[in-house]
Amino acid sequence: xxxxxxxxxxxxxxxxxxxxxxxxxxxxxILLVKRNFEPxxxxxxxxxxxxxxxxxxxxxxxxxxxxxxxxxxxYMEQLYAYSKIDRDPAERTISVAYFxxxxxxxxxxxxLQDEDAHWxxxxxxxxxxxxxxxxxxxxxxxxxxxxxxxxxGFELLPEKFTMRQLQALYESxxxxxxxxxxxxxxxxxMDVLEKLDExxxxxxxxxxxxxxxxxxxxHVKVKEGFSFRI
Amino acid sequence: xxxxxxxxxxxxxxxxxxxxxxxxxxxxxILLVKRNFEPxxxxxxxxxxxxxxxxxxxxxxxxxxxxxxxxxxxYMEQLYAYSKIDRDPAERTISVAYFxxxxxxxxxxxxLQDEDAHWxxxxxxxxxxxxxxxxxxxxxxxxxxxxxxxxxGFELLPEKFTMRQLQALYESxxxxxxxxxxxxxxxxxMDVLEKLDExxxxxxxxxxxxxxxxxxxxHVKVKEGFSFRI
Numbered sequence: 001x002x003x004x005x006x007x008x009x010x011x012x013x014x015x016x017x018x019x020x021x022x023x024x025x026x027x028x029x030i031l032l033v034k035r036n037f038e039p040x041x042x043x044x045x046x047x048x049x050x051x052x053x054x055x056x057x058x059x060x061x062x063x064x065x066x067x068x069x070x071x072x073x074x075y076m077e078q079l080y081a082y083s084k085i086d087r088d089p090a091e092r093t094i095s096v097a098y099f100x101x102x103x104x105x106x107x108x109x110x111x112l113q114d115e116d117a118h119w120x121x122x123x124x125x126x127x128x129x130x131x132x133x134x135x136x137x138x139x140x141x142x143x144x145x146x147x148x149x150x151x152x153g154f155e156l157l158p159e160k161f162t163m164r165q166l167q168a169l170y171e172s173x174x175x176x177x178x179x180x181x182x183x184x185x186x187x188x189x190m191d192v193l194e195k196l197d198e199x200x201x202x203x204x205x206x207x208x209x210x211x212x213x214x215x216x217x218x219h220v221k222v223k224e225g226f227s228f229r230i
Numbered sequence: 231x232x233x234x235x236x237x238x239x240x241x242x243x244x245x246x247x248x249x250x251x252x253x254x255x256x257x258x259x260i261l262l263v264k265r266n267f268e269p270x271x272x273x274x275x276x277x278x279x280x281x282x283x284x285x286x287x288x289x290x291x292x293x294x295x296x297x298x299x300x301x302x303x304x305y306m307e308q309l310y311a312y313s314k315i316d317r318d319p320a321e322r323t324i325s326v327a328y329f330x331x332x333x334x335x336x337x338x339x340x341x342l343q344d345e346d347a348h349w350x351x352x353x354x355x356x357x358x359x360x361x362x363x364x365x366x367x368x369x370x371x372x373x374x375x376x377x378x379x380x381x382x383g384f385e386l387l388p389e390k391f392t393m394r395q396l397q398a399l400y401e402s403x404x405x406x407x408x409x410x411x412x413x414x415x416x417x418x419x420m421d422v423l424e425k426l427d428e429x430x431x432x433x434x435x436x437x438x439x440x441x442x443x444x445x446x447x448x449h450v451k452v453k454e455g456f457s458f459r460i
Contacts, residue, residue, distance in 0.1 A: 006280040011241040014324060050236040057313040057324070081311045081326050083287040092283070094244060096311050 013093040016061045017048035017132065018076065019139040020069075022104040022119060023157075025165065028172045029104065030125050030136065033068065034116040039089050040129040046136075047117070048095065061098040068117055076100040079139055087131050095131075099139040103157060147173045162200050162208040163187070192218045243323040246291045247278035247362065248306065249369040250299075252334040252349060253387075255395065258402045259334060260355050260366065263298065264346040269319050270359040276366075277347070278325065291328040298347055306330040309369055317361050325361075329369040333387060377403045392430050392438040393417070422448045 020031035049064040079097040199207030250261035279294040309327040429437030
């Protein structure tokens with residue numbers, strides 16, 4: 001910066017808040033926690049915490065998630081910094097929001113570490129404190145844009161999945177029904193899946209072929225820029 | 231957040247740094263300023279400043295840009311928060327980067343307010359202080375992704391422009407030559423331009439038709455999601 005002038009009183013608190021989306025084949029979920037202190041005690045909140053002296057923002061987000069859920073090695077992405085002056089009535093705090101997508105079934109939760117934390121169906125999630133509703137909406141918008149511009153799924157699906165599971169994931173994220181044949185054609189045209197010689201026999205007598213992402217093809221496409229419309 | 235514990239010493243400085251891209255028909259430029267204080271005095275820097283008590287981050291970015299350039303009413307977008315612990319060796323500072331795109335010709339600069347500020351061709355820009363090079367690369371990557379996913383141009387082109395000017399803009403952003411016929415076909419297929427009954431006579435004897443964005447069509451497309459590949 002150009003003019004190196006600041007007042008000691010310009011210093012302020014920085015927090016991270018984490019929007020944790022989960023997918024469990026029935027739809028999108030969100031991890032929320034009941035706030036146990038004032039202001040807004042008893043209301044629901046994203047999980048979050050203050051940035052400490054010895055960590056950067058990514059590390060703070062990782063720590064917050066791990067402390068609450070026991071989850072490690074989750075890819076989190078920085079979303080946006082929220083800075084409205086009175087967003088936290090207790091004291092001015094800038095919050096940097098992070099979001100993550102996890103496959104609820106395949107991650108071994110050691111049980112939520114915090115008895116006040118719960119998964120909610122996204123559509124039935126309660127009203128949140130401060131500007132947390134706005135954070136969730138922005139994360140959801142980014143997730144949808146992502147889904148429209150390149151295939152997500154690596155993070156949310158088991159390694160092998162059926163076309164039906166992939167479609168259910170897209171339908172959850174985009175919040176609309178998709179035509180099955182049209183969906184399959186578009187996915188195939190993308191040419192990033194490998195069809196396996198195995199079937200999932202749990203859903204029907206004939207069974208459904210399993211697929212997995214072809215990581216090499218996928219990364220080439222990501223570099224080239226995807227054109228992917230559902 | 232869940233546990234309301236922080237130390238007074240966790241408070242820190244927040245800055246904004248602004249990546250100002252300009253387009254002047256010869257290519258992309260970037261606005262930089264020579265730093266006039268230690269550390270790294272004499273090196274080139276993005277324009278920036280500290281967040282003040284009475285403003286949010288958007289307001290801080292707007293103020294910084296206005297103070298240095300006299301520019302107002304420029305659309306700036308928040309890019310990313312940079313938080314490496316020792317990024318500023320003088321004192322821990324988190325910086326939230328913003329970026330903007332401006333049409334150098336059509337904005338009336340009152341002259342750069344600061345004698346140490348200069349426009350550089352992006353390709354000939356000097357090495358920058360701290361993590362500012364990283365900020366520029368991230369802004370450029372977002373600009374390119376934008377350009378590939380929906381038409382930019384509103385902000386960078388005069389109201390009426392030729393197809394050649396639009397192509398030059400895309401070539402600057404994507405940093406590659408584009409085939410003229412292919413470009414025109416793709417732009418036309420997008421159906422967001424209005425062809426005018428006027429010609430720009432400055433470039434050739436026959437002249438070149440002028441176009442403008444059809445704002446109604448454009449906004450409908452943005453809502454639907456663009457599929458636009460150059």
